[in-house]
Amino acid sequence: MSNDTVRLTQSVKGAGCAAKIAPGILDKALCGLDLPVDPNLLVGLERADDAAVYRVSDDLALVQTVDFFPPMVDDPFSFGQIAAANALSDIYAMGGVPKTAMNIVAFPASTMDISILRTIIEGGLSKMREAGVVLVGGHTVEDSELKYGLSVTGYIHPDRILTKRSLQCSDRLILTKPLGTGIVATAIKAGLADQALTNRVTQAMATLNRDAALIMNDFSVHACTDITGFGFLGHLAEMVVDSGFGVRISASEVPMFPEALEWAAMGLIPAGAYNNRSFRGAFVYFATSVPQRVQDLLFDPQTSGGLLIAVAAGEAERLVAALIAGGIDCAAIVGEVIAKPIDRIVVE
């Protein structure tokens, strides 16, 4: 099998972050586990944040994350880039700076040419280089389905950690990448997406969240997360639940790939979107004016999605302007933190 003709997406069942295990099921595995306690563990498993933070000294903490998944695009180099950008994103979402990474690989060596793996890792390396990250090792296992990702370690100042759970009333919410990659990946798998769109979506997924993270550092950002497998509303729900506030989202302001809307109406929706909806749907009230296909996109599992940033209301317009000036074209204010309904998301 040659490197040029193989279609990676045909070799696997799930695609990208859409392959993430359903959140409700994961909760059953993790809930009530006896976790070791350590005063230096500033952000751990029980908080379910983007990455873990461990304090080394008063002015230095390690921030760690791991992410890997099956391919959502056919091109091996692009897959490597996207998987790396996706793994690095968790560090940026915490406000950290990634430093070292290790490859995680599951590869069907008996059925797939090993040169494909080389190309995937080259793609990953190109993103690590761009991020100023050193590849220090890795681990590869034989598996019937291809998977690739990174374990990443970075630095962060213990006083400047950006978690998901520190919304303040009247904060504005800003999203930095368009939604719809899960649905587009399904369309790619179905052979319905043309090359131009595939390139556009691939580029969005392969874009590091580094620039957005650097830009937001100059503003009064209160909370941040990155949008991946649980979808926009799933990750937003993690910010909102137990926050004591509610959130109002203006569906028409949320950046989306227009083609994904059409495919959503056609029923090319990954199972992950339905899982996300059944897990978090109870926290979301949709106005009747929000079409079904838009609701589907808001729950669509994203691969290497954008940052969702909660910033002080007075600085929101300036932050969006700075993001756009920094090349993050689709950055937009998509909603605001409101007093009521508490712990709920209203989509209008």
Added chain:
Amino acid sequence: MMKELDCRGMNCPAPVLHVRDTLAKEVSIDIAVLVDNEAARQNVSRFLEHQSYQVQTEPQEGGFRVVGTRGEGAYVPPAASPTQEVIRPGTGKKIMVLVTSGHMGHGDDALGDMLMFNFIKTLKEMGSDLWCVAFVNSGVSFTSKGSEAVPLLQELVENGVQILACGACLAYFHILDKMQVGEVTNMLDIVTGMKRADSVITV
């Protein structure tokens, strides 16, 4: 003629593509699709609705049977006649009905249950004046799995009536996941709806 397709054991997006390819070859047929998971059920339903089919789902051993019908005169595809609307007798008013309880009136609740069900069944006689039916408090049970009103409300939806169910009420009775017809709504929508309606009938 009803075409049967077995899409069990297929992963997303294969069932939708299978249905699409079948319809591309044989136009204007009714179709029944067997699927074995919830995502496939919803995706196939969305696809068929998008293709102007009327869709009904029946649970079946190990999954669902999604039936798409294109009965003569049952539905006018919007693409074929963009300006044409289904004409129903009416005076052009917008009536909103607010159902606040599982039963109608006070006295005997068993009688009240029967009356309310009968009321919902008869609502369609309002014709095209009936614009919206909103369910609050224990009234939301009519939109949920197990209620005999579900197919009646489904029929209203097909005739362009908005069916709304209060999200907080569904959550309160722990039946949010069991809602089968209409859309989840909030008090703001209900109040806005009352303002837009020409008249509001509360039962």
